[in-house]
Amino acid sequence: MPAAEETHGVNKAVDNICKLSPDVLADACQHVLNHLQGQTQGVDSADISDRFQRAGVALDHEALQNVIRFLLLTFRSAGKSNLSADDLVSRLGEGGTRWPKASLQVLHGLWSEQGALVHTQQEVQTILSISQLVDMQWKLGMAVSSDTCRSLNSPYVTLLLKIVEPSGQICQRSFEMTIPQFQNFHKQFKEMAAAMETV
Template sequence: MPAAEDSYGVNKVVDNICRLSPDLLTEACQHILIYLQGQTRGVDSAEISDIFQRAGVRLDHESLQTMIRFLLLTFRSAGKSSLSGDDLVSRLEEGNHKWPKASLQVLHRLWSEHGASVHAQQEVQAALSIGQLVDMQWKLGMAVSSDTCRSLNSPYVSLMLKIVEPSGQIRHRSFEMTIPQFQNFHKQFKEMAAVLETV
């Protein structure tokens, strides 16, 4: 059943893409490809919707969002797999036989022009990707015995961080700091928060 639902969803997206002229499809894809090349912060669906409406193409909000997600996923997947324009078109045709030739020509041309840049941007993002801090817990403790520590009975702060890696895997990291180190850490966090508020 899920495969049939998925196939129905792809059919619906392809039907909506069929309603677009090659120029409109080109314009929508260019917005997406510019984003995937790291030149904008996102895909402005309201702007794409305005372009479609001025051309007389009416799509409800959900259909437009689904089309944009489909094209984003298609181009991202092609970038990760380093597909050529021919390979991209072959995969699209394998997934759905309703594709109009004019739409496939547009996608082939745009991917041939921009695919290498999208792939390069994805490699940069993968190299620079870092985990996201999702939880931080701390507790105050007192050192009472140690094989290596000379100054016992000194307070320390134990931190436990929960980090989601770019792969989606959750990692736990823990470490201990002296009170002066924790105070410095706290000061740096406050400074970062102040800077982030100005962004």
């Protein structure tokens, strides 16, 4: 997305946030903060949309998603940087948009109460960040020549793993195993799958 288009999207999200009453804004922020504190699996945009409609706020789906993304990014970034409520409000004011005083008071109050919890959760997530396996391929081969291997004509299995790292980057790892090692690997993989189904 070009920078000008991205800036326009952010400005529109902020404009929509600034139009919200303090109560409606506080409710939307609380949904986001609950997620960032690990209390919910995600932010339920359908629930927020229903609450907006009951309050008389008319936002289309894309505009609502942009508001939620902005709040998530703002609070997540503030949590990672361990910003105080004053620093958060100050940074929002530097964004070039004229925030209504009532909106800034809502954000200040919520962040004063819950910012430390978000910061703690962000630190825990950073520590516990692990890579995610997204693809695994294997092939069977036969060693026919080697400088280091004594037993040639032995079958082996090459595994190619595609992994998404916590940073979001996709990387590939490959390694070779003997047939008995691969069979043991397969057995352990089945045991892990069975254990995950019981969770």
